[in-house]
Amino acid sequence: MSDSRPLDTxxxxxxxxxxxxxxxxxxxxxxxxxxxxxxxxVFLATSDPSNVIVEGYYEQALSWDQQRARQAASDALGWTSSIDLGKPQGMLGERLLTIRLVDPAGQPVTGCHLAGEIFHHARGGDVFKLHFQEQDPGNYTAVAPLRRSGLWELSLKTDRDAQHFQETRQFKLKDSGEFQTVATSPANRAGGHSL
Incomplete structure (x- = not known):
């Protein structure tokens, strides 16, 4: 008889x-x-430009009263703005963005230092800063990277002497290149980016 235990073990x-x-x-x-x-x-959450962390949000919340006072002073000026977009230029499809500022009497507002920020609502993290140059009395131009159709938001702020004007505009850019103003509101009511 042979023992098979070691093999089984x-x-x-x-x-x-x-x-x-x-x-x-x-x-x-x-x-x-x-x-x-x-x-x-983690990669998707931190690299997606449609997710936005608004810089200075806490400071903006703390200075709410000062922002409201600035907006009231801007509204008291009675200035109005209008937008004109040129045709797409170059390989990147950039456009000449013209802002026309007029006072309550319809006269052009000249001598301003106009700055702005623009972003597409689908890409809120891609904010482009704009610095406008006065080409004609009351007409300020800058080149804007408007390569994508859809809803865009433009925040404007200008200083002239002791006068400060601010406004936020939304417009829809169509595939055909045409645009349509959707909304205009004071800059601080939009809850968007700050300059």
């Missing part, structure tokens, strides 16, 4: 070792998958 130990490796690998595989998915989620 070796087979059992071999099967047990294989099972340990298999189930340990499954557990480590799930942990690795969790780390990979977490990394992808």
């Amino acid at each position: 070796e087979i059992d130990e071999s099967a047990e070792t294989l099972a340990r490796w298999k189930w340990g690998g499954v557990i480590l595989g799930f942990l690795g998958l969790q780390i990979l998915l977490s990394g992808v989620a």
